[in-house]
Amino acid sequence: MIRPATIALNEAALHHLLYEIQQGNLNACKAMGLDEDVITRIINLPPTKLSRLVYSPVCWGRFAIDALIFNRLIDGLDDNRETFINRAIRLGASSPMMMECFGLTHSETAQRRRLLQVPTRRGRLLELDDAQKKEIWLRWQTLTMDCGKPESQLSQIEKLDLMMMIAEEQSIILASIWQEIQSYAEAVDES
Secondary structure (H helix, E strand, C coil): CCCHHHHHHHHHHHHHHHHHHHCCCHHHHHHCCCCHHHHHHHHCCCHHHHHHHHCCCCCCCCCCCCHHHHHHHHHCCCCCHHHHHHHHHHCCCCHHHHHHHHCCCHHHHHHHHHHHCCCCCCCCCCCCCHHHHHHHHHHHHHHHHHCCCCHHHCCHHHHHHHHHHHHHHHCCCHHHHHHHHHHHHHHHHHC
8 A cells, every 4th residue: 555645745746846847947856866867758758657656655755854944934933923023123134134034035124114114224334343343242242151052052033132132232233233243253163
């Protein structure tokens, strides 16, 4: 007896494969593990043989989860997500930040800014002076130590929440704090 899960996985894999072929995305097919000969054979199969592939008793497809994206989606299920997003935007989060943390596109972020009546900034961020940079970094170190786990184990949302606390305390836009902490972390990683 063929397990329903095998059929479902084979069907999903074949459907995805045929879609990529139809769209002309042969590199996507190759990334799935197929060479050009197999792709050509699939293109030439009649529907009855494609159906036999789906109902094969052997599961020939693989299922994988992108853990990073999946965790971001799970984080997005939080009931406080909307409040958290709005808080970040009010504090001056940039579109790239909103994309990285919440998966919001530039236009979705811009639309939220308009709805929240948050003015948009044009051009580059204002350069922080050395005293501001030092104050941000010292506060960041204190907050991350107070979390009770290493910074590397903090989720993106936990880090963003700490940065928002700094933005509120120091009246500096969130995007500048994000940029400063990111650049400092990169400098530490390189050394």
